[in-house]
Amino acid sequence: MIKLAIDAMGGDFAPEQIVKGINIAIKKHSDLELVLYGKPEEIKKYLTLNDRITIVDSPRVIDMGEHNPISEVRNNRDSSLVMAFRAVREKLVDGVVTAGPTQCVIAAAHVHIGRIKGMKRCALCPTLPTFKEGGTLMLDVGANTDIKPEHIAQYTQYANFYAQEVKGIKNPKIYLLNIGTEEGKGRELEQQTYELLKRLPINFCGNVESKEILTTDADIIVTDGFTGNVAMKAFEGTAKGMGALLKKEIKSSLGGMIGYLFMRKNLKRFQDHFSADKVGGATLFGVDGTVIKAHGSSNADAFSNAITLAYKAVKGDVVNKMKEFIENHPFEEVSNG
Amino acid sequence: MIKLAIDAMGGDFAPEQIVKGINIAIKKHSDLELVLYGKPEEIKKYLTLNDRITIVDSPRVIDMGEHNPISEVRNNRDSSLVMAFRAVREKLVDGVVTAGPTQCVIAAAHVHIGRIKGMKRCALCPTLPTFKEGGTLMLDVGANTDIKPEHIAQYTQYANFYAQEVKGIKNPKIYLLNIGTEEGKGRELEQQTYELLKRLPINFCGNVESKEILTTDADIIVTDGFTGNVAMKAFEGTAKGMGALLKKEIKSSLGGMIGYLFMRKNLKRFQDHFSADKVGGATLFGVDGTVIKAHGSSNADAFSNAITLAYKAVKGDVVNKMKEFIENHPFEEVSNG
Numbered sequence: 009m010i011k012l013a014i015d016a017m018g019g020d021f022a023p024e025q026i027v028k029g030i031n032i033a034i035k036k037h038s039d040l041e042l043v044l045y046g047k048p049e050e051i052k053k054y055l056t057l058n059d060r061i062t063i064v065d066s067p068r069v070i071d072m073g074e075h076n077p078i079s080e081v082r083n084n085r086d087s088s089l090v091m092a093f094r095a096v097r098e099k100l101v102d103g104v105v106t107a108g109p110t111q112c113v114i115a116a117a118h119v120h121i122g123r124i125k126g127m128k129r130c131a132l133c134p135t136l137p138t139f140k141e142g143g144t145l146m147l148d149v150g151a152n153t154d155i156k157p158e159h160i161a162q163y164t165q166y167a168n169f170y171a172q173e174v175k176g177i178k179n180p181k182i183y184l185l186n187i188g189t190e191e192g193k194g195r196e197l198e199q200q201t202y203e204l205l206k207r208l209p210i211n212f213c214g215n216v217e218s219k220e221i222l223t224t225d226a227d228i229i230v231t232d233g234f235t236g237n238v239a240m241k242a243f244e245g246t247a248k249g250m251g252a253l254l255k256k257e258i259k260s261s262l263g264g265m266i267g268y269l270f271m272r273k274n275l276k277r278f279q280d281h282f283s284a285d286k287v288g289g290a291t292l293f294g295v296d297g298t299v300i301k302a303h304g305s306s307n308a309d310a311f312s313n314a315i316t317l318a319y320k321a322v323k324g325d326v327v328n329k330m331k332e333f334i335e336n337h338p339f340e341e342v343s344n345g
Numbered sequence: 346m347i348k349l350a351i352d353a354m355g356g357d358f359a360p361e362q363i364v365k366g367i368n369i370a371i372k373k374h375s376d377l378e379l380v381l382y383g384k385p386e387e388i389k390k391y392l393t394l395n396d397r398i399t400i401v402d403s404p405r406v407i408d409m410g411e412h413n414p415i416s417e418v419r420n421n422r423d424s425s426l427v428m429a430f431r432a433v434r435e436k437l438v439d440g441v442v443t444a445g446p447t448q449c450v451i452a453a454a455h456v457h458i459g460r461i462k463g464m465k466r467c468a469l470c471p472t473l474p475t476f477k478e479g480g481t482l483m484l485d486v487g488a489n490t491d492i493k494p495e496h497i498a499q500y501t502q503y504a505n506f507y508a509q510e511v512k513g514i515k516n517p518k519i520y521l522l523n524i525g526t527e528e529g530k531g532r533e534l535e536q537q538t539y540e541l542l543k544r545l546p547i548n549f550c551g552n553v554e555s556k557e558i559l560t561t562d563a564d565i566i567v568t569d570g571f572t573g574n575v576a577m578k579a580f581e582g583t584a585k586g587m588g589a590l591l592k593k594e595i596k597s598s599l600g601g602m603i604g605y606l607f608m609r610k611n612l613k614r615f616q617d618h619f620s621a622d623k624v625g626g627a628t629l630f631g632v633d634g635t636v637i638k639a640h641g642s643s644n645a646d647a648f649s650n651a652i653t654l655a656y657k658a659v660k661g662d663v664v665n666k667m668k669e670f671i672e673n674h675p676f677e678e679v680s681n682g
Contacts, residue, residue: 153524245556247555269604
């Protein structure tokens, strides 16, 4: 049995869409057990009863507009988010899924679960909806802004295991995000990271520029958390903004409206390509347990896909594979940064 | 008279499109004089004779695929690019326009013109085709990858003069690129830069995230050269890739093709919005003279617009305004970075 904790109250459309997502996921995986944290009376409104689901009463909900995530997760031990995370620490479950605020997820992972022994930094890893079948993993996108080459190398290794086990990619193509493709490009951080990645037992393919972000053949793109956050949001914001511009242009004339009737299926496919629902969520690498952060705006399908990500990560034993790797490759400081 | 040097041989479609762009620009501005550097017999094939245009024979052309730009511009003093840049240093002209390779432009600016006295770094500043009327200036996008807050503050001031004089914006809205909008977000670099920008005599509006890159009301977005390069290329690459995806989707069915006939004007406008031709080029801030880097793939219209940028920058006396500012606000080291 795979056992996961679910924060039933986190997210813009919680608990309704979260619980409906749970109903879908529990049917999909016959060896899945879920422990739901939240307000029982609200959860039950939407829940299809199932003997593999239990509810634990959690009186509070973490505020979405939190300004100090660390104190928020320290002071709200009776919140659905914190209780779900503590279930991981107490080994009651193998992982946790939440659509709560990103910074609270990162804080709760550090405060209430803790990193894998020997793992120096965590990394948040979403899947970008690139043209590559199944999308492209990118990390870190914001868990760490000031970082050393060794940290990037370490979480790259984690991403390599994750892509293999969760996405079923045999020899994931890994690239370093940089401002040119030749070796030696970028800051000292990129130059030193490049050297370290060359030495890892992974399929390192060199540098990739952000202009290739949609069309790259990369399974995994690695970078520091600041750069990754900027690149990911530029990608998402541009895709979203262009969709809006296209809609405006089409609606601006009768010809456009008539044309739309003929090509609405084509435009729907175009739009669907960039939908976040299919992907499910981002994974937080480095904590001692599986942590999936679903989109705040998750609907039932998106949340059910986030649960499937956690299910596959646990089933693929990703955390233990990384632990074993760290035991055989202890962290070494090599940079002078 | 405004006098500019033109590298007639730089760019993918040189000299034909470059010279055709010159023909357009010289008609547009009656007080403009141009000195063309290149191979006279090739230039004359496309040039409409004009007594405000002179040609200087430059036997060599800088290689587009150069790998060591510094040595390239040091060793090729008889190239059209270097000779055009040296004309600025020798005060024969007020500025230079080239569609040559970016790294050579930056190198030639440093080696053959030199920075304004007291200006610590240069910055490359293109206009992004955002939804904002006239687009948004972004800098630095690659002239400097390792940088201090004081450097960003200094070239922000330059951008402020530039936006006023060249784009005619009265009180340009200036934002710092960051991974969150609240003050205190980002790395030490952003936190310290934020403090410095608050104290400048500019209209500093706080942080902007890259997800707002298309829809922002910013006239100017400032950041370090590494982050700016990643953000700009993610923006450009996504816009371009989405255009290609849309085309593919439309062509994939008969309905799409019929629909296209009705809305081709709408789609053309959509496409045109992201065309680089209108913008003309990027400006290199910080050197003692006006330097415009046109797109490598510039056609005649794009290159003529790049000449207009240089014309306006010289007419607006941007370089001297910055010199005066530096005299009254000498550079101070304030960061501990």
